[in-house]
Amino acid sequence: MSARGAPTHDDPAAHHTDTSRLEAFSDGVIAIAITLLVLEIGVPHVDASGSLSRELLRLWPSYFGYAVSFLTIGVLWINHHAMLKDIGRTDHTLLVLNLILLMLIAFLPFPTAVLAEYMKDGGDELFAATMLYGGTFTLIAVVYGAMWFYAAYVGCLIDEHVTDARIASRTRRYLPGTPFYALTLPLALITPWISLALYAAAAIFYLLPLSE
């Protein structure tokens, strides 16, 4: 009964705190980055001959960028959440990888704004904007994958209740992210619209029930 009522050594509790404050800080940064996206949509100005409804419709690249970035970060948050639930302990390397991941996620409002600004222009500008946008997603996928591989196979940080089958299933789930986003970069040489369609499709695909 004493075992139930009181911890006999405080290490597990300390580690638990560690993970939960890491979660809380990551949640904070992700929640803020996802919410700052809206600040990049400027209020349109209507000149004498224009109308506000037409100007609001002309902002569609901003809505597209907002929705794709919001849903992608949201999916990332759900995955990050699931990953940390399987990880029982943190160490210095995991904290550093997580910090780099957050640095890339918090950077996303900038490529989103650049994409929205140059999507209506097309041409070389759209290609450069797509490289920046897709390049950021690719780096995020690389660091996210690195976090899982480090926790699962190098640092032995997985919670002891997690089965090997579940670890393998998670690995299969996280593996395709990096090649998927990396492949959208050369595809943009054909036309950036392919890459942009793939970013939207990836976000929507995950939202469907079958992806569970």
Next chain:
Amino acid sequence: MSARGAPTHDDPAAHHTDTSRLEAFSDGVIAIAITLLVLEIGVPHVDASGSLSRELLRLWPSYFGYAVSFLTIGVLWINHHAMLKDIGRTDHTLLVLNLILLMLIAFLPFPTAVLAEYMKDGGDELFAATMLYGGTFTLIAVVYGAMWFYAAYVGCLIDEHVTDARIASRTRRYLPGTPFYALTLPLALITPWISLALYAAAAIFYLLPLSE
């Protein structure tokens, strides 16, 4: 006694964590969206013949938009809080619906800024701004209602301690939101001021003690 004191399988604990981290993330996004509203109020510039006090008074549409959006999001937060307290488990569909709800709430600073900018002009511009503002509120009400209907009647996610009478009472409470906001859209054809008065009235009505 062991059944009461200690979990025999870790699913319930996992689900509990799930709900509380969902709450924490939602609270974060809602708290940030509500606080970003103020950034849309720009510092007024006074020219040679003007006075700052007059310029500050001329910003009344910004104060109106700020107060109505802040109180509406605040009421939404209180309701969201109450809804999640009744929901005992989450699943993929609920997470996705919640993510779409957050995407719409985090979008609100933009329609609020557009409304504040064009409220003083009136005419067609005010009509378009009201459609954007009321349309966003309508979508929020639709997704909020969908979350409750899914949790209560489709996904069976309600906590087992919640009585059927309470579920029915909640349904009656959440039901009128969508038709109310949807009806403000055609009413704006008469004059947008009717719709705007209704948005303010809806926020204030909830704040009165009798709405409890």
Next chain:
Amino acid sequence: MSARGAPTHDDPAAHHTDTSRLEAFSDGVIAIAITLLVLEIGVPHVDASGSLSRELLRLWPSYFGYAVSFLTIGVLWINHHAMLKDIGRTDHTLLVLNLILLMLIAFLPFPTAVLAEYMKDGGDELFAATMLYGGTFTLIAVVYGAMWFYAAYVGCLIDEHVTDARIASRTRRYLPGTPFYALTLPLALITPWISLALYAAAAIFYLLPLSE
């Protein structure tokens, strides 16, 4: 022992959750409002004959406004924290008062930016900016006081472990806020600098150990 070890009815737990999520949401809004203050300080532009160090020094009203607003919100947060620790339960009225308090706190970056912009000009502009700034502080003090009076004397929401002596001591502590900030408004008729010095003094006074 069952009374100590396990809740016999779930109301207290529900109320506890209520208070802690109210705290978490309030903390979120206050933390964001306090951090957004920096966004109002624009990067100075240096023209041909100027120097950046001189321009950075000329921004002193922005630094003054940032520091006074940051410390005042920080003190408010510490007080809000202490108040909620004494409050054991929440009800609809307390939630509404707290929401109005947060609406006013989240508004503060705007009066701070207006004050910083017009502090270097002096004259009528500074008077109007001081009215806006001090008026917002006064409203915050009024709503903060109202929350405490409602919780302590009307709604009976104080935790049962809090003694009457402590309630009386808290009341004496919270009472002077409203008249202090209200009095700074007519004092600005002599010169706004008196009011501004009082806002700075109030923030610094609280930070001294003797104010404990």
Next chain:
Amino acid sequence: MSARGAPTHDDPAAHHTDTSRLEAFSDGVIAIAITLLVLEIGVPHVDASGSLSRELLRLWPSYFGYAVSFLTIGVLWINHHAMLKDIGRTDHTLLVLNLILLMLIAFLPFPTAVLAEYMKDGGDELFAATMLYGGTFTLIAVVYGAMWFYAAYVGCLIDEHVTDARIASRTRRYLPGTPFYALTLPLALITPWISLALYAAAAIFYLLPLSE
């Protein structure tokens, strides 16, 4: 056993709550400050003869400033986290020191933006921007060190489970921060690039596994 298993007076619980809400608020402010950094990177405008890819490359000072500030704040957060884990109780002085620390951290987006703006110009402007940037880091290091010295040697706020050897080790770890950042200020007289290289090196050094 009852003394160990259940609190006989509520002070320890109250203090625990105190520390955890202090942590939560600090985490919130730090998470927001770190995420706001991206807002200082403006979308580049391309004129007729230019190209977006060249403009995006010309923004390298913004990326440098973003990465150095993000990683430095991140390292600070990890240290702050470790420090608060050793501190068992809070008092008024610690709350005040922590508030001043947060005020300086939340200020960082401004020096970062000034640095990014004037890094490409070089000359006197870069020197002034480096003084502002490094000066803010120096003040942060001073207040951070002061928090630890106060908690460990003056206020006796360290948790009783922390050994004297650990306290001494922490002191050795936190001691060099202030002289390091203070020394970068006169070094900028030779050339600001030395100081900027040291800020980047300090952030990267900590991220290496050997610094654990």
